[in-house]
Amino acid sequence: MEVLKIATAGSVDDGKSTLIGRLLYDTRSLTSDKLESIEVSSRKKGLDYLDFSLATDGLVAEREQGITIDVAHIYFSTRKKSYIIADTPGHVEYTRNMVTGASTSQASIILIDARKGVIEQTYRHFFINNLLRVKEVVVAVNKMDLVNYSEDVFNEIVADFQELRSRSEFKDQNITFIPVSALWGENIAEKSSAMSWYEGDTVLEHLEAIKAEDFEEESQARFAVQTVIRPKTDEYHDYRGYAGKISGSSLKVGDEVTVLPSLTTSTIKDIHFFDESFEEAPAGSSVTISLADDINVARGDMLVKSGEVPQQTKLLDATVCWMDNKALLPGNKYVLQHNTNGILAKIDRIEGHVETNFGGVTQTDSLRLNEIGKVSIKLSKPIFADNFEKNKANGRFILVDTQTNTTAGVGFIR
Numbered sequence: 001m002e003v004l005k006i007a008t009a010g011s012v013d014d015g016k017s018t019l020i021g022r023l024l025y026d027t028r029s030l031t032s033d034k035l036e037s038i039e040v041s042s043r044k045k046g047l048d049y050l051d052f053s054l055a056t057d058g059l060v061a062e063r064e065q066g067i068t069i070d071v072a073h074i075y076f077s078t079r080k081k082s083y084i085i086a087d088t089p090g091h092v093e094y095t096r097n098m099v100t101g102a103s104t105s106q107a108s109i110i111l112i113d114a115r116k117g118v119i120e121q122t123y124r125h126f127f128i129n130n131l132l133r134v135k136e137v138v139v140a141v142n143k144m145d146l147v148n149y150s151e152d153v154f155n156e157i158v159a160d161f162q163e164l165r166s167r168s169e170f171k172d173q174n175i176t177f178i179p180v181s182a183l184w185g186e187n188i189a190e191k192s193s194a195m196s197w198y199e200g201d202t203v204l205e206h207l208e209a210i211k212a213e214d215f216e217e218e219s220q221a222r223f224a225v226q227t228v229i230r231p232k233t234d235e236y237h238d239y240r241g242y243a244g245k246i247s248g249s250s251l252k253v254g255d256e257v258t259v260l261p262s263l264t265t266s267t268i269k270d271i272h273f274f275d276e277s278f279e280e281a282p283a284g285s286s287v288t289i290s291l292a293d294d295i296n297v298a299r300g301d302m303l304v305k306s307g308e309v310p311q312q313t314k315l316l317d318a319t320v321c322w323m324d325n326k327a328l329l330p331g332n333k334y335v336l337q338h339n340t341n342g343i344l345a346k347i348d349r350i351e352g353h354v355e356t357n358f359g360g361v362t363q364t365d366s367l368r369l370n371e372i373g374k375v376s377i378k379l380s381k382p383i384f385a386d387n388f389e390k391n392k393a394n395g396r397f398i399l400v401d402t403q404t405n406t407t408a409g410v411g412f413i414r
Contacts, residue, residue: 007102009125010111019182021052026189029076095370107136224339247393252280324408328367
């Protein structure tokens with residue numbers, strides 16, 4: 001079954017957790033004990049409705065404060081599709097959580113409170129979606145019941161958001177505006193009779209209509225080798241397979257490939273997934289590939305189609321989101337993890353701090369927790385990398401603190 005990965009973003013009290021809880025309820029994805037718990041908790045609060053935000057806020061602090069703090073991954077399915085929602089906090093102090101949640105998402109839902117309209121936090125939520133090149137964005141204008149379901153209010157918010165969109169450099173984006181009331185389930189899974197002026201799809205109908213091919217990257221194939229498979233059996237004594245995940249575009253049997261960094265060449269002999277063999281495997285497939293020639297291939301190597309070798313470089317210009325309490329400073333050293341390769345790296349210079357309100361870049365000599373900046377990094381040995389916009393998998397990396405072994409930052413190659 002097709003899987004759609006969705007990130008959510010919204011300011012405090014925009015109703016993001018309620019919207020997700022309503023989606024779970026309307027798709028009958030809540031277990032009976034979870035639903036009973038929501039009913040009991042809602043009665044204790046003196047509410048005359050079910051508080052569906054309780055379905056997602058798992059931490060005690062989240063339930064007590066009524067805010068989302070941690071990233072939670074929520075799973076549900078319909079007859080057509082399976083969904084993974086990364087429920088991320090929207091506050092500025094949790095920017096790193098938002099980046100983490102959205103980094104693997106194909107679509108995003110940005111919530112806006114109809115009473116407040118487009119606010120500063122909306123700028124940041126949209127900026128992060130642009131930074132991560134999320135192509136499918138749903139802008140859910142929530143709490144329409146509190147503005148008397150006004151079409152004028154909705155249209156004004158759409159106009160303000162379109163003005164914000166005009167500031168973005170990333171134009172390959174489909175933005176859909178939907179007026180909703182998550183609390184009462186209006187335009188979530190069922191059409192709202194109170195907003196008959198809206199003729200578009202509900203949130204669920206729109207998500208159901210999104211197709212996997214909408215996210216296929218028109219870029220070159222990359223296959224980072226995660227492990228070498230050598231079965232210790234008589235039947236497969238001479239078998240050598242290379243396991244990994246394809247990104248960019250498909251690979252098929254007979255393709256001539258170049259092994260990086262050795263630059264040796266061969267052709268693809270077989271493509272396997274468990275006990276099945278395929279003539280072709282699309283981007284996103286985790287498969288095992290065997291080659292026609294017995295050449296040296298190891299973990300950390302990359303297979304690409306011959307003639308489509310990415311740029312080899314020891315100097316990276318990247319946009320970095322900083323995730324560590326210790327500031328990022330020029331001269332600091334880290335391990336740069338790029339695919340299955342770990343390379344010693346040194347921060348050459350910090351070009352500036354990126355304003356997440358589309359305000360440009362301001363000069364700075366450091367990056368602190370939750371800040372995003374443009375950084376130049378020197379590597380101890382070259383890597384074969386792509387621009388993030390051309391190939392997400394081969395255009396991103398993480399920086400690991402060599403002393404604490406924690407993920408200090410995530411970067412996107414420019």
